[in-house]
Amino acid sequence: MKRLAWIGVALTLLVTVVLRLTAGPAAVLPAVLFGLLATGVQMVAVAVMRPVMGAPFSKMLERWSIGMALRLGGVVLFAVAVAVNRTVFPPIPTAFGYLGVLLPLLFMEMRFLR
Numbered sequence: 001m002k003r004l005a006w007i008g009v010a011l012t013l014l015v016t017v018v019l020r021l022t023a024g025p026a027a028v029l030p031a032v033l034f035g036l037l038a039t040g041v042q043m044v045a046v047a048v049m050r051p052v053m054g055a056p057f058s059k060m061l062e063r064w065s066i067g068m069a070l071r072l073g074g075v076v077l078f079a080v081a082v083a084v085n086r087t088v089f090p091p092i093p094t095a096f097g098y099l100g101v102l103l104p105l106l107f108m109e110m111r112f113l114r
Helices: 002-023 025-052 057-084 091-107 109-113
Strands: none
Touching: 002 025, 002 091, 025 057, 025 091, 025 109, 057 091, 091 109
């Protein structure tokens, strides 16, 4: 789990720097917050899934669904943040902050489940 956290933080920093250079200083806060949110969501999803690796498919599917619901919860938080305060959470930097960290971690998920 420590490795997942470090990779998530590194991706958050990378996404934040890229967004700062392309979208300006207003992109830093949403990139950092939603990058760290994506890291936390992925860590919880992996922790939920890990105990049932090798279990019957129905049990694995149940836990996988919980992880996907957590990730969808992050998308809902994105929508709420943008709707509540669009100046602090501009849509593009906020979305890239979340998805720019979550998607690479999601593709690496099987490595963390071993």
